[in-house]
Amino acid sequence: MGKSRLHWLCFPFLRLSSSFRRCPLSKRSLIIATVCVVYLVFVVSQVGYSQQHRRDRRTDKDRHTRGLYNLETNGALQDSVDLPTGASFVVPTRSNVVYITLRSKRLKPANIRGTIRPKLRKKVKRNKTASSAFTQNKLGTLDRDEGQIKRNFAPKTSWRESRDVDYKSLDIIQKSHKDVVADSNISSIRIYSQRAPPWFSPQDVKAMRFLADAKVLRIREVSHGDSSSLLIFDGETKVSPTNKNHTKRSNVCAGQCGVISSPVDTTEVFAFHLDRVLGLNRTLPAVSRKFRVVHDGQPCPVVSWDASLYPDGLAAGQATVRLTWGDYQSSLKQRCWHKNIIPKPGSGCSTIHHYEWSKLALFDFLLQIHNRLDKSCCGFRPRQEDVCVELGHHTECGDQDHIQLANIIHRGHDPRHLVFTNNKGFFDRNEDNLDFRLLAGIKELPEQAVSVLRSRRLREKLLQSLFLDQTYWESQGGRQGIDKLIDVIERRAKVLLTYINAHGIKVITMNV
Numbered sequence: 001m002g003k004s005r006l007h008w009l010c011f012p013f014l015r016l017s018s019s020f021r022r023c024p025l026s027k028r029s030l031i032i033a034t035v036c037v038v039y040l041v042f043v044v045s046q047v048g049y050s051q052q053h054r055r056d057r058r059t060d061k062d063r064h065t066r067g068l069y070n071l072e073t074n075g076a077l078q079d080s081v082d083l084p085t086g087a088s089f090v091v092p093t094r095s096n097v098v099y100i101t102l103r104s105k106r107l108k109p110a111n112i113r114g115t116i117r118p119k120l121r122k123k124v125k126r127n128k129t130a131s132s133a134f135t136q137n138k139l140g141t142l143d144r145d146e147g148q149i150k151r152n153f154a155p156k157t158s159w160r161e162s163r164d165v166d167y168k169s170l171d172i173i174q175k176s177h178k179d180v181v182a183d184s185n186i187s188s189i190r191i192y193s194q195r196a197p198p199w200f201s202p203q204d205v206k207a208m209r210f211l212a213d214a215k216v217l218r219i220r221e222v223s224h225g226d227s228s229s230l231l232i233f234d235g236e237t238k239v240s241p242t243n244k245n246h247t248k249r250s251n252v253c254a255g256q257c258g259v260i261s262s263p264v265d266t267t268e269v270f271a272f273h274l275d276r277v278l279g280l281n282r283t284l285p286a287v288s289r290k291f292r293v294v295h296d297g298q299p300c301p302v303v304s305w306d307a308s309l310y311p312d313g314l315a316a317g318q319a320t321v322r323l324t325w326g327d328y329q330s331s332l333k334q335r336c337w338h339k340n341i342i343p344k345p346g347s348g349c350s351t352i353h354h355y356e357w358s359k360l361a362l363f364d365f366l367l368q369i370h371n372r373l374d375k376s377c378c379g380f381r382p383r384q385e386d387v388c389v390e391l392g393h394h395t396e397c398g399d400q401d402h403i404q405l406a407n408i409i410h411r412g413h414d415p416r417h418l419v420f421t422n423n424k425g426f427f428d429r430n431e432d433n434l435d436f437r438l439l440a441g442i443k444e445l446p447e448q449a450v451s452v453l454r455s456r457r458l459r460e461k462l463l464q465s466l467f468l469d470q471t472y473w474e475s476q477g478g479r480q481g482i483d484k485l486i487d488v489i490e491r492r493a494k495v496l497l498t499y500i501n502a503h504g505i506k507v508i509t510m511n512v
Contacts, residue, residue, distance in 0.1 A: 188212045188470045189287070197464055199276040207285035210235055211258045211302045212471070219260070219294065222252055222314060231260040231294070232305060252314060257305035260294060268301040269472045270485060271367055271423035273465040277458070278449040280359050282420045288472035299475040309419060311412025319415070321350045321408040326401035328373070332357060332441040337416065351415035352408070355510040360418055361442045362449055366492050367425030370435050375406045379437025380429070416512070427488045431495055439499065446510045450500070453493040459486050 189205075189212050196205045214235030223229045235256050261268055272286040285304040290297055309318045323331070327348050336349035343349035360372065370377060370388075377388035378397035388394050396403055409419050429435075452458055466482055467473060476482055500507070 188289070190468055190470050196468070197461070199279065199461070199465070204276065204285050207304045208287050208468070210256055211285065211287045211304060212289055212469070214256070214258075216291070219291070232257050233260060233291075233302075252310075253305050253307065258289075258302040259305055260291065261301040261303065263295050263298040263300050265301050265424055266299075266472070266475070267367065267425040267427075268303060268423050269469060270466070271363075271369075271420070271425060273462060273469075274366065274489070275363065275420065277461045277465055278363070278446075278452055280363055280420075280446070280449060282359060282363070282418055283423060284419070284421065287469050288475055290471065299471050303421075306411070306419075308411040308413060309409060309421070318409050318421075319412050321352060321405075321410065323350055323405045323408060324401060325403045325405065328357075328405055329441045332443075352410065352418060353416045353512055355444070355446070355512050356416070356418045358442055358444050358510065359446055359449070360420065361438050362445055362496070363420060365435070365438045365496060366489055367423065368427075368429050368435055368492075369423055369425045370438065371422065371424060372407045373405060374435055374437045376400075376403050377435075378403070379435035379440075380433050427485055431491055434492065434495065436499070442505065444506045444508050444510075445500065447507045448509070450497075450507045453497060458490060458493060459483075462486050462489070 187209060189208050191205070200208075217234045217236055219231065219233045221229050221231050232252065234253065235258065266288065268286045269288050272283045275281065275283040284306055286301055288299045289302045290299050294300065310316070311319055327350075331349050331352075332354070334343065334347055334349060335354045336343050336347070337353045338355075364370070364372060370379070375388060376393040376396045377386060378394070378400055382389050382394060384390075407422050409421055410417060411419060452461070463479075463482065463486070473482060476485065499505070
């Protein structure tokens, strides 16, 4: 029975095999190939299904594991996770650890300004009652002193109404004011290296430090001749031997003093640094300084007082050269005092050396200072608010030869060299409206100054120089504001160099 059943099951296969043997060889090869292809497809499909099934199981396992062991930063289980019945807590292995990256706490940006110095406060234990009484008494004294000073120096009060002010009571207010640095050793003249830039002499540095940091004893107004009055402050210093005679004769400054200018005349400080960088050395030292009782505490240019500019006293005024434009042009042609040759009588030469006019012309052109050689504004298009237009001087341009030069000043003991004072320049004058009249008649220019303009290091030197005066630097808007001023000077320097080449101006050494 069993053999017959097995024979029955195998009979179809035997029939197939017997018929397969009777088939031609080519047909048998085709059948074998077809069977192999079917088998290969079946095996590939089974392998893919197995891998997909294994991946799904792994994903489910990971989800289950994360649901069980999702840890907070403190290592505790989340309250929202429910363990299935019968599940046991198993410590996860290294492959199951979930790493959590904590967001770092935001820090405030560091203050990197090196010029800011923190205030140092000392804790002093005092008796509460005594301290309160002392404070009330001190505040009452300050209020009385400040009220007295405000009455003496009210903003609407002219200088003539307050001739002399003692600064001893003012010094108390300054020391108690919150925005005044308590450390008196901190100077607004910033010289961080061992010595100042080479274009400053030791006398320049000493004068700058005095003007910026000296203790003010008093501020007073003095008049000189027919000119406008001067606002002078006295500093707490001793009289130097070189200026002792001039100080006694002028009877203005008993020691070392400074002249306070208007806050709008900030060009005076820039002019001083430009003069030293170019190697002209014709301006007086100037810095920027704040006075709480003058000009509402705004930064003011302060220029060093020089009594030698008034050889005959303030009543006679400064040692000024009287020249018309025609006389000035004639002296340029005659090259007065060149090679120390004494001019002939009646030649019309002044006491000023020929090279001084070249230095003055170059300096005034870069800053566009017209109040010396072109006070009538004949060489450019003035604005309606300019002084030359308001005073009617611009109408004199029709007779230029008879226009008087102004502010041509020298020291009483040195009539050959000029002193550049009242350096009110203009940075808002475009290159298409420059005053080329300032260069009229000039055939030579100083080699040292022109070499600085050609070296392309003018900006570097001016930045290094102006950085010394912290008050001026900050009042002009810091580096950004200073760069804008230097941009103007650099553009005018390019115009001047083009003018030199176009007109054949000689560049020579002027060591006089």
